[in-house]
Amino acid sequence: MGRTRRTLAAALVAAACALFLWSGSAGAQEPPDEGGAAVQGTLVYTDGGERTTAEGVSITITSTDGAFSETVETDADGHYEVPLPAAGEYTITIDPDTLPDGVSLVDEDRTSLTLTFEEGRVRPAVFRLTTGEGGGGDTTFKRALRLTVEGLRFGLVIAMCAIGLSLIFGTTGLVNFAHGEMVTFGALLAYFFNQTLEWHMLIAAPLAVLCGAALGAALDKGLWQPLRGRGTGLVAMLVISIGVGVLMRNMFQYQFGAAARPYADFQLQKAIELGPVSLVPRDLVIMGLSAAILVGVASFLQFTRVGKAMRAVSDNKDLAESSGIDVERIILFVWVVGGGLAALGGIFQGLDQQVSFQFGFQLLLLMFAAVTLGGLGTAYGALVGSLIIGLFVQLSTLVVDPEFKNTGALLVLILVLIVRPQGILGQPERVG
Amino acid sequence: MNWGDILTGTLRASVGEQAIIYALAAIGLNIHFGYTGLLNFGQIGFMAVGAYGVAISIHTWGWSFWAGLAFGIFGAIVLALLLGLPTLRLRADYLAIVTIAASEIFRRLMGATKFRETTGGADGLSGYNGRFRELNFIPDGEYGFGPWRYNSGELWELVVGWTLVFLAVGLTFLLIRSPWGRVIKAIREDEDAARALGKNAYWYKMQSLVLGGVIGAVGGMFWALAQANVSANNFNPEPTFFAYVALILGGTARIWGPVVGSMIFWAIITFTNEALRSGIRADYVPDWLMDRTQVGTVRLMLVGVALILLVIFRPQGIFGDKREIALEAR
Numbered sequence: 001m002g003r004t005r006r007t008l009a010a011a012l013v014a015a016a017c018a019l020f021l022w023s024g025s026a027g028a029q030e031p032p033d034e035g036g037a038a039v040q041g042t043l044v045y046t047d048g049g050e051r052t053t054a055e056g057v058s059i060t061i062t063s064t065d066g067a068f069s070e071t072v073e074t075d076a077d078g079h080y081e082v083p084l085p086a087a088g089e090y091t092i093t094i095d096p097d098t099l100p101d102g103v104s105l106v107d108e109d110r111t112s113l114t115l116t117f118e119e120g121r122v123r124p125a126v127f128r129l130t131t132g133e134g135g136g137g138d139t140t141f142k143r144a145l146r147l148t149v150e151g152l153r154f155g156l157v158i159a160m161c162a163i164g165l166s167l168i169f170g171t172t173g174l175v176n177f178a179h180g181e182m183v184t185f186g187a188l189l190a191y192f193f194n195q196t197l198e199w200h201m202l203i204a205a206p207l208a209v210l211c212g213a214a215l216g217a218a219l220d221k222g223l224w225q226p227l228r229g230r231g232t233g234l235v236a237m238l239v240i241s242i243g244v245g246v247l248m249r250n251m252f253q254y255q256f257g258a259a260a261r262p263y264a265d266f267q268l269q270k271a272i273e274l275g276p277v278s279l280v281p282r283d284l285v286i287m288g289l290s291a292a293i294l295v296g297v298a299s300f301l302q303f304t305r306v307g308k309a310m311r312a313v314s315d316n317k318d319l320a321e322s323s324g325i326d327v328e329r330i331i332l333f334v335w336v337v338g339g340g341l342a343a344l345g346g347i348f349q350g351l352d353q354q355v356s357f358q359f360g361f362q363l364l365l366l367m368f369a370a371v372t373l374g375g376l377g378t379a380y381g382a383l384v385g386s387l388i389i390g391l392f393v394q395l396s397t398l399v400v401d402p403e404f405k406n407t408g409a410l411l412v413l414i415l416v417l418i419v420r421p422q423g424i425l426g427q428p429e430r431v432g
Numbered sequence: 433m434n435w436g437d438i439l440t441g442t443l444r445a446s447v448g449e450q451a452i453i454y455a456l457a458a459i460g461l462n463i464h465f466g467y468t469g470l471l472n473f474g475q476i477g478f479m480a481v482g483a484y485g486v487a488i489s490i491h492t493w494g495w496s497f498w499a500g501l502a503f504g505i506f507g508a509i510v511l512a513l514l515l516g517l518p519t520l521r522l523r524a525d526y527l528a529i530v531t532i533a534a535s536e537i538f539r540r541l542m543g544a545t546k547f548r549e550t551t552g553g554a555d556g557l558s559g560y561n562g563r564f565r566e567l568n569f570i571p572d573g574e575y576g577f578g579p580w581r582y583n584s585g586e587l588w589e590l591v592v593g594w595t596l597v598f599l600a601v602g603l604t605f606l607l608i609r610s611p612w613g614r615v616i617k618a619i620r621e622d623e624d625a626a627r628a629l630g631k632n633a634y635w636y637k638m639q640s641l642v643l644g645g646v647i648g649a650v651g652g653m654f655w656a657l658a659q660a661n662v663s664a665n666n667f668n669p670e671p672t673f674f675a676y677v678a679l680i681l682g683g684t685a686r687i688w689g690p691v692v693g694s695m696i697f698w699a700i701i702t703f704t705n706e707a708l709r710s711g712i713r714a715d716y717v718p719d720w721l722m723d724r725t726q727v728g729t730v731r732l733m734l735v736g737v738a739l740i741l742l743v744i745f746r747p748q749g750i751f752g753d754k755r756e757i758a759l760e761a762r
Binding site for chain 2: 106110113114115122175227232234235236238239240242243244245246247248249250251253254257365368369372401403404406407410411413414417418421
């Protein structure tokens with residue numbers, strides 16, 4: 001026990017040091033010249049399931065007072081960045097005629113954006129692009145099938161992140177609002193290993209997961225266990241977890257900047273056709289691995305001694321304690337497992353999208369939705385709820401605009417509380 | 433480093449726009465959390481409803497100024513009822529999750545491209561506060577003393593803002609002394625006991641949620657009018673956490689707690705911000721450690737640390753009474 005604790009501590013200290021030494025290199029945005037601001041953006045679109053960048057698109061930036069005007073073209077990565085002479089209001093205009101053939105703006109009337117720039121800030125200007133017919137003229141059935149697969153992938157990732165959240169709630173009663181930051185931690189650390197230290201993802205990811213587990217252990221040992229010892233109330237702990245979340249999120253932004261960035265490996269892949277759906281190998285592997293790990297976690301909970309003890313503590317803490325289970329040790333274990341899984345979920349999600357300092361926080365509300373839907377505190381409930389939420393988020397884009405897909409999932413959360421507050425797998429008791 | 437400027441900025445911030453907005457938000461939270469024990473983590477949702485209620489009704493629909501204000505308050509009442517209906521019968525943490533989720537839903541709807549005609553989408557709305565400026569009866573000129581010198585427009589904002597704060601404080605004071613106030617405090621202490629005495633705890637909690645939400649919405653409306661624009665990005669969950677820090681700092685379940693807390697909170701935040709910025713400009717803070725884009729995150733880190741330390745070591749804040757806080761609830 002002593003040795004593992006020391007190893008954990010060492011790993012965590014190393015991770016923290018790494019995160020802090022990282023500052024200049026790949027970390028924060030290069031600040032523009034004194035007094036100035038900058039505008040930047042990347043033009044990308046999806047072509048047949050592949051992320052493609054738009055090169056040579058002409059972008060014009062004019063200040064609203066007309067004193068400044070500059071036209072640039074996006075580089076090979078679809079990226080442009082223009083330093084601005086001073087803070088103030090600028091209009092960014094895209095020339096739709098210079099877009100690649102078959103590509104158009106999602107919102108064709110929106111060729112120019114007017115944004116206010118603060119001193120010393122780099123602000124993105126986003127133009128959303130699409131390949132004309134929206135997915136190449138798929139039939140609704142084919143689209144539904146593709147969205148189902150994407151929904152499964154997303155659901156598996158949410159499940160990975162949410163199991164820890166649910167287990168922590170079950171064993172300690174804490175609603176951990178900092179769980180999203182544990183997801184971000186894993187994803188950003190993997191980015192650091194992968195992009196800054198230039199290790200391959202296959203090395204970076206497992207290391208980041210270990211560090212995520214160590215973070216879970218450190219949070220429990222360093223913060224939550226002493227608080228439980230003091231007899232701190234659950235509401236107080238909830239507020240504290242929000243403070244932890246705010247602190248960590250801003251530490252991430254301090255180091256990482258506000259931009260979203262991709263990992264170095266597995267980015268541009270050729271899709272393979274599997275019957276009616278085409279998938280990139282990366283997503284296939286992610287789904288396979290997630291499913292395997294989740295089955296592993298489930299059988300661990302079901303069949304091993306520690307797993308049974310976890311469920312026992314979750315069911316009834318006092319009874320578990322009086323039958324000889326070391327409750328504090330089990331809770332520590334829950335934090336370790338939860339932290340590791342959250343980190344892994346973050347890495348998987350980061351591989352599919354990009355990593356940014358707040359993407360875990362954005363996932364947090366979906367995790368809450370999933371966990372509430374499945375039944376707060378039950379491990380299997382988190383799994384079922386996550387899959388449903390993942391599928392719902394993706395499939396809802398069949399009927400509503402994609403920009404509302406996450407909003408819909410949050411509405412589900414509220415509806416569940418009206419209809420069945422204990423969730424799908426929760427015990428029908430009064431939750432109040 | 434120019435300490436004079438830093439000090440002036442700090443003193444001005446302690447009575448400024450932000451202090452007013454967060455004082456109102458925190459007064460609302462004080463009724464929710466301090467007196468009734470409701471965990472509302474979506475106060476920003478109420479503020480956003482107030483702000484957008486004013487902006488949309490005046491700018492997009494062309495309503496009159498007063499109708500716009502009424503609409504903002506109406507919106508907050510509807511939101512409170514919608515949130516309270518499913519969650520007030522459930523455990524406290526459900527309300528926390530649902531309120532934060534609802535505030536995010538509202539923010540995303542307001543920022544959506546689809547509703548750009550009405551809400552202005554990601555760019556937001558502006559140019560609806562002409563009437564607010566016209567109502568200004570203070571003649572042009574400079575007023576005040578020391579660091580607190582304001583022109584007519586600024587003074588008008590502060591007068592309106594602090595009047596609202598005093599009205600809200602007065603209302604809280606009267607309500608909490610009334611039988612109604614004793615019932616909601618009883619619910620905070622022991623809901624079952626209150627229910628056993630024949631009080632409809634659910635309905636009292638609902639009234640408290642509506643009242644605190646409306647005060648938050650008033651804060652949001654003042655925000656919209658003082659800043660002359662609303663933008664969905666301003667209504668992310670973070671300001672709610674600020675308001676909690678201000679509330680706990682000043683003292684929960686204290687009439688003046690949220691007001692004093694908000695003043696001190698903004699003084700500290702502004703001081704850190706200004707001191708760090710001028711420290712960087714004068715090269716006292718080395719470049720490898722921090723550049724100016726990172727200053728904003730440092731003050732937010734402070735918010736997080738303050739929240740953690742306050743709740744652990746001094747949950748009653750500066751003026752609070754340890755017996756009167758709902759944090760100990762299990």
